[in-house]
Amino acid sequence: MNASPLPSTDPALSIRGVEVVYPDGTVGLRRTRLSFVPGEFVVLLGPSGAGKSTLLRSLNGLVKATAGTIEVAGIGDIHARGALRRHRQRCAMVFQQHQLIGRLTTLQNVLTGRLSYHSTLRSLWPLPLADKRLALDCLDRVGLLDCALRRVDELSGGQQQRVGIARAIAQQPRILLADEPVASLDPATSMRVLGLIHSICKADGITAVVSLHQVDLARRFADRVVGIGSGSVVFDGPPAAMGEPVLSAIYGAGTPSPQARREQPPTQHVSIPLPEHAA
Ligand SMILES: Nc1ncnc2c1ncn2[C@@H]1O[C@H](COP(=O)(O)OP(=O)(O)OP(=O)(O)O)[C@@H](O)[C@H]1O
Numbered sequence: 001m002n003a004s005p006l007p008s009t010d011p012a013l014s015i016r017g018v019e020v021v022y023p024d025g026t027v028g029l030r031r032t033r034l035s036f037v038p039g040e041f042v043v044l045l046g047p048s049g050a051g052k053s054t055l056l057r058s059l060n061g062l063v064k065a066t067a068g069t070i071e072v073a074g075i076g077d078i079h080a081r082g083a084l085r086r087h088r089q090r091c092a093m094v095f096q097q098h099q100l101i102g103r104l105t106t107l108q109n110v111l112t113g114r115l116s117y118h119s120t121l122r123s124l125w126p127l128p129l130a131d132k133r134l135a136l137d138c139l140d141r142v143g144l145l146d147c148a149l150r151r152v153d154e155l156s157g158g159q160q161q162r163v164g165i166a167r168a169i170a171q172q173p174r175i176l177l178a179d180e181p182v183a184s185l186d187p188a189t190s191m192r193v194l195g196l197i198h199s200i201c202k203a204d205g206i207t208a209v210v211s212l213h214q215v216d217l218a219r220r221f222a223d224r225v226v227g228i229g230s231g232s233v234v235f236d237g238p239p240a241a242m243g244e245p246v247l248s249a250i251y252g253a254g255t256p257s258p259q260a261r262r263e264q265p266p267t268q269h270v271s272i273p274l275p276e277h278a279a
């Protein structure tokens with residue numbers, strides 16, 4: 001399932017010296033350097049409180065980095081004047097809890113993915129037919145075309161997450177960030193929903209950064225795994241390199257679930273590349 005090595009090219013997204021300190025003084029992310037190759041599917045792993053959401057949210061400015069720079073291909077530093085808006089237009093986010101509007105239809109929810117392409121005033125009127133066609137096409141891709149006119153709060157959790165994916169791809173993103181997109185789903189549905197995100201990203205050449213708690217899903221879908229512990233990168237490498245030493249480095253004494261560990265390959269020696277990520 002893992003793709004063959006990707007050609008080296010300029011990063012789609014890179015961060016240098018990025019640090020997040022919350023207003024109460026909690027350090028969410030220590031000074032970190034990372035870059036993401038166009039089209040790669042990167043999974044963030046780490047225990048609760050490690051800093052996965054902080055890192056993901058800093059990548060689209062939902063959490064403001066208190067130091068460092070975040071650069072996007074074709075845009076530059078996202079904190080430069082006007083850059084954040086342009087970045088967010090092409091950087092979609094999928095959330096654990098969907099963040100859908102329950103009283104609206106499935107189609108209307110997907111159409112909200114198009115709002116950033118219109119002025120505030122224009123978005124008060126029905127969106128153009130081209131947007132509706134695109135939204136319907138996105139619903140078709142996630143297998144929910146026949147639910148287009150149903151209220152979204154009538155759908156199951158797995159269906160709602162597929163609507164969240166359709167809304168994200170309606171944005172025609174270059175980058176997709178997903179924060180535990182399958183955490184609320186049963187194992188079989190998790191596999192299907194993550195498989196859907198993976199296949200769409202690969203088909204459209206979208207660079208994906210996805211946080212997960214399931215090591216087995218990371219092994220199955222990731223081109224590359226970034227392990228986070230206590231706000232720092234503690235591992236960066238292919239899923240095949242995630243043997244026992246790496247899992248211990250990522251999770252410390254708190255180990256991932258038995259189900260997550262079941263498919264572990266034999267232990268291998270891996271160097272844990274701390275220094276080059278500490279900017
Ligand atoms: N808004 C906030 N204000 C203060 N501290 C915060 C805030 N959000 C997160 N933190 C802290 O930052 C650290 C990293 O949290 P973060 O939510 O990024 O972890 P996580 O790896 O996503 O965890 P989980 O797997 O539970 O989602 C934690 O110590 C957390 O308590």
Ligand SMILES: [Mg+2]
Nearest residue numbers: 052053054179
């Ligand atoms: Mg989180």
